[in-house]
Amino acid sequence: MKLLGIVGSNADVSYNRFLLQYIQKEYASLFDLEIIEIKDIPMFNQSDDLTDSVMIQNLNRKILQADGVIIATPEHNHTVPAGLKSVLEWLSFKIHPLQDKPVMIVGCSFYDQGTSRAQLHLRQILDAPGVGAITMPGNEFLLGKVKEAFDDLGNLKDEKTRAFLSETLQKFVRFIGVASQLKVPEKLPEEDLHATGKIATTIADVDMHADDWVEQASAKVTPVKGDTYVELDRGILTVDQINGLLKSIPLEITFVDSNNQFLYYNHTADSEKMFAHRKPGQVGNPIGDCHPARAYAHVQAVIAALRSGQTDRVQMPVPTHGPDKYVVHNYAAMHDEDGHYAGVNEYILDIKPIVDFYLKKTGQQLTGGKVDAVSGASQKAAAPQVDAVSGASKKEAAPAPVAPAMPKVDGVSGASKKD
Amino acid sequence: MKKLIAIVGTNSDQSTNRQLLQCMQKHFANDAEIELAEIKDFPMFNKPVDKTLPECIQKLAAKIDAADGVIISTPEYDHAVPAALINALNWLSYGIYPFVDKPVMITGASYGVLGSSRAQAQLRQMLDAPELRARIMPSSEFLLANSLTAFDADNRLLDRESVKKLDGLFADFMIFIDITAQLNHAHNQNKKEAKEFSWDKL
Missing domain, CATH: 3.30.450.20 (PAS domain)
Known part of the structure; x- marks a missing residue:
């Protein structure tokens, strides 16, 4: 099973990145988690469409090909950070890779709340038409007081936290199986099998059907x-x-x-x-x-x-x-x-x-x-x-x-x- | 006359929220001096370790500081506040606290019928965060639905009911600003808490 982990922070040091790295390492036998950064993706602006840029197209492809997505979000001003929201706006403007994609939300914060409010907003955002993700209900993984949560080796210290994370991730794997049945196969555009179009490298004015x-x-x-x-x-x-x-x-x-x-x-x-x-x-x-x-x-x-x-x-x-x-x-x-x-x-x-x-x-x-x-x-x-x-x-x-x-x-x- | 800063909650070139604020600027010219502020050139917030703020942020913060109140007009993207506006608020609460106890009126316009209702609710919650802690005018939603057809050629609102509602809310906001000035017992403490709010320590 192939999952994509999106680091919801664009900060150089992020505990949400640590958390995904921990999940990647600890649950390697359960799934293959690829961690992706959003920090170089520019601010969404509907007047300056960058949907076709390499970064956004790569992200699009990776999401399309993943069985599920884990988003790790920090909380700023009681909501998701601008950088993460911006990415979700790109991914719901001209392209919709998260449509029907199983998503799990995790988050960590320096204080007790552990991104509770950001996670609720994120659920609401993921539910918007245009985004259309299938977010796993319940199973909130809120990691508060995160500065004390990891040991020197990057492992979660608290046993109960580890057990809960483990249970949640196993449920997510099952959830992906269930959610995938909701997905209506996408109707892809017709292919021009007779090559009637022309691209930059097409050699013009030669009969394509000719033996020579x-x-x-x-x-x-x-x-x-x-x-x-x-x-x-x-x-x-x-x-x-x-x-x-x-x-x-x-x-x-x-x-x-x-x-x-x-x-x-x-x-x-x-x-x-x-x-x-x-x-x-x-x-x-x-x-x-x-x-x-x-x-x-x-x-x-x-x-x-x-x-x-x-x-x-x-x-x-x-x-x-x-x-x-x-x-x-x-x-x-x-x-x-x-x-x-x-x-x-x-x-x-x-x-x-x-x-x-x-x-x-x-x-x-x-x-x-x-x-x-x-x-x-x-x-x-x-x-x-x-x-x-x-x-x-x-x-x-x-x-x-x-x-x-x-x-x-x-x-x-x-x-x-x-x- | 009261001086207000009106923040256009989007970086889009075409925006009915900008249009709404321009409409209010003209319509309420006798009641308040409204200055529009743009956020579209703000760089992406990334929690810079040295806390250096870009000049455009410092300028807007100074304007908010000096103003009697702030109007924010937000579109709704994906059931939420646009990233560009979240970004502006992230910056405007990073080591600076221009919003603490500042009277804020929220408006919003949308192409559809819901008029940015969910984005406005989220914006209220954001402005309540300890590092922003604005004084948001309660019970005062102004939701402008079907905004593409809401204005005439002179940028006036066509719908009379909407005009009446906006007139009422704006008059209330003028009073709300005065009342808020009296709600000052906790101000020093709020300022202190906002300052003590540390993105690292919390």
């Missing part, structure tokens, strides 16, 4: 080739070296840009020898060309989820390669330096040799169940239960938000297989 798109496009933009140097993060390679490097990676790599145009694959084998049968003539095609119409809904779902930030990776086993293989299609969202969606890196591999290698080297074995002959993996060893017919993992290993949003993928057609 690469040659035609090359004539238009005269790309660097051969032994010309290219500076990368981090290093300098020639085009030949980049090419060699990409081909030597033991994955079938495909790049589709944010305009849904298929621009590259590492061409290491003939079409029929590949897991996904790419053909040189397909490069340049709109992604809609590479799939049968009946698979469009699935392609749409995957790309929309990646573009929206709902998830950064979609994984699908495609069980059509026989029992001796376990081929997984991975779709990873790419982002530019400003955090904007930049396309999909699809990488395909057979993970069976990796599992075999691991078992051989560690002397371990898969136990406790019949091996599913179709998918080729023991159901119990590979945590997610693989549905051999649909080919999509119903219970994705880690984050819940990925799975519910995904329609079942048709394993027979494959997500990116050409008819």
